[in-house]
Amino acid sequence: MSASGGTKAIVAALAANLAIAVAKFVAFLFSGSSSMLAESVHSLADSGNQGLLLLGGKKAKRQATPEHPFGYGRERYIYAFLVSIVLFSLGGMFALYEGYEKIKHPHEITDWWWPVGVLVFAIIAESFSFRTAIKESNQLRGKLSWKEFVRRAKAPELPVVLLEDLGALIGLILALFGVGLAILTGNGVWDGIGTLCIGILLVLIALVLAAETKSLLLGESAGLEDVRKIETALVDGDTVTGVIHMRTMHLGPEELLVAAKIAVQHDDSASEVAAAIDAAESRIRDAVPIARVIYLEPDIYQASKAAAPSALPDLP
Numbered sequence: 001m002s003a004s005g006g007t008k009a010i011v012a013a014l015a016a017n018l019a020i021a022v023a024k025f026v027a028f029l030f031s032g033s034s035s036m037l038a039e040s041v042h043s044l045a046d047s048g049n050q051g052l053l054l055l056g057g058k059k060a061k062r063q064a065t066p067e068h069p070f071g072y073g074r075e076r077y078i079y080a081f082l083v084s085i086v087l088f089s090l091g092g093m094f095a096l097y098e099g100y101e102k103i104k105h106p107h108e109i110t111d112w113w114w115p116v117g118v119l120v121f122a123i124i125a126e127s128f129s130f131r132t133a134i135k136e137s138n139q140l141r142g143k144l145s146w147k148e149f150v151r152r153a154k155a156p157e158l159p160v161v162l163l164e165d166l167g168a169l170i171g172l173i174l175a176l177f178g179v180g181l182a183i184l185t186g187n188g189v190w191d192g193i194g195t196l197c198i199g200i201l202l203v204l205i206a207l208v209l210a211a212e213t214k215s216l217l218l219g220e221s222a223g224l225e226d227v228r229k230i231e232t233a234l235v236d237g238d239t240v241t242g243v244i245h246m247r248t249m250h251l252g253p254e255e256l257l258v259a260a261k262i263a264v265q266h267d268d269s270a271s272e273v274a275a276a277i278d279a280a281e282s283r284i285r286d287a288v289p290i291a292r293v294i295y296l297e298p299d300i301y302q303a304s305k306a307a308a309p310s311a312l313p314d315l316p
Contacts, residue, residue: 007057009133009161014050016129017043017168020122027118030111033182034102035175036118038095038195042171042202043122045091046164049083053157056080060252070293073252074217080156081213087164088206095199102192109191112183119176126172130165137162152223155253156213167205171198222248222256226288230258233283234296239264239276244299257293258284264298273298 021043028036056079064071109115137158141149150159178194181187222230231243246260262280264273277296284291 007054007157009129009136010050010053010157012132013129013161013165014047014054016125017047017050020118020125021047023118023121027114030114031109031179032107033109033115033179033191034098034188035178035191035194035198036115038098038198039119039122039171039175041094042091042168042198045086046168048090049086049160049164052079052082052086053160057157070251070257071255073250073255076156076253077213077216080160081210081217083160083164084206084209084213087202087209092199092202092206095195095202097199099192099195099197099199102195103189104192106188106192108186108188109179109182112179115179116176116183119172119179123169123172123176126165126168130162130169133158133161133165150208151212154216154220154223154250156216159212160209163205163209167201171201174198174201216250219249222250222258222288226256229287230260230284230291233287234260234262234280236276236279236283239268239272240280241265251293254290255293256288256291257295258291259295259297261297261299263300266300 021040024036024040024043027033028040053076056076059079060071060073060075062072062075137149140153140155140158144152146162150162153159174194174197178191178197181190181194221227227246227248230248231246234240234243234246240262242263244261244263246258248259249257251257262277264276268276277298280296281294284294
């Protein structure tokens with residue numbers, strides 16, 4: 001669900017941004033507005049970012065190889081991280097530079113109806129893209145707040161598109177504000193100020209995306225609810241009497257590694273333990289279907305071996 005929903009939101013955002021980028025650049029050519037130039041580059045950067053997300057999703061589907069035995073699921077994290085770099089450099093830094101130049105060398109906006117008309121069109125188009133991202137995200141976030149969803153989502157595409165679309169809408173409003181004041185006052189400095197604000201906004205969004213995708217790249221554990229389900233599934237009360245300690249890590253958005261040391265009875269035979277491990281693996285996959293790679297080590301329970309906590313600490 002997360003992969004298909006993410007793809008739908010990415011395609012909707014890509015279509016909107018390509019159309020908006022062309023319209024903004026045409027408006028810049030006719031009006032000379034630096035806000036429009038910054039916004040056209042912003043839309044081009046967003047279009048490239050959506051292309052990167054689609055490419056990452058495609059590469060992540062490759063089968064595991066001897067060189068990469070756990071597969072390529074983290075390709076999606078890598079390309080999402082590249083998105084933050086592109087947004088920071090091509091979008092944010094360019095807008096900051098362009099805004100500085102416009103404030104330093106202001107000039108009057110001509111043919112004002114071009115930038116105003118394009119900005120209104122862009123706001124409408126981005127609103128439809130943002131609506132699609134919200135609709136697809138609502139199917140996955142459950143009871144989480146939007147902040148929690150962005151922070152805890154293991155599939156990076158929807159949080160990236162959400163933040164990009166939100167940034168695009170706010171950026172368009174800032175551009176409209178800057179262009180409008182420049183037209184009303186006849187002072188092009190306002191256009192430059194609007195462009196600077198857009199640059200600051202893009203840099204902040206890029207930093208948030210970088211922080212979140214960096215965490216995914218480093219390897220995040222399963223969510224607290226999934227950890228509880230796995231622990232419950234491991235124990236059968238007969239052969240497997242408890243979980244000594246356990247570690248989980250996402251190999252990709254839809255692939256989870258589970259490694260656990262489990263307590264068994266001291267007088268169980270090897271065949272009984274092997275059968276219990278097979279049954280435990282089956283219960284785990286039934287409880288948490290994305291648990292694809294499972295390693296279970298049987299041991300006799302001792303308090304010293306259980307010192308490491310099996311569950312995650314409470315999430316902030």
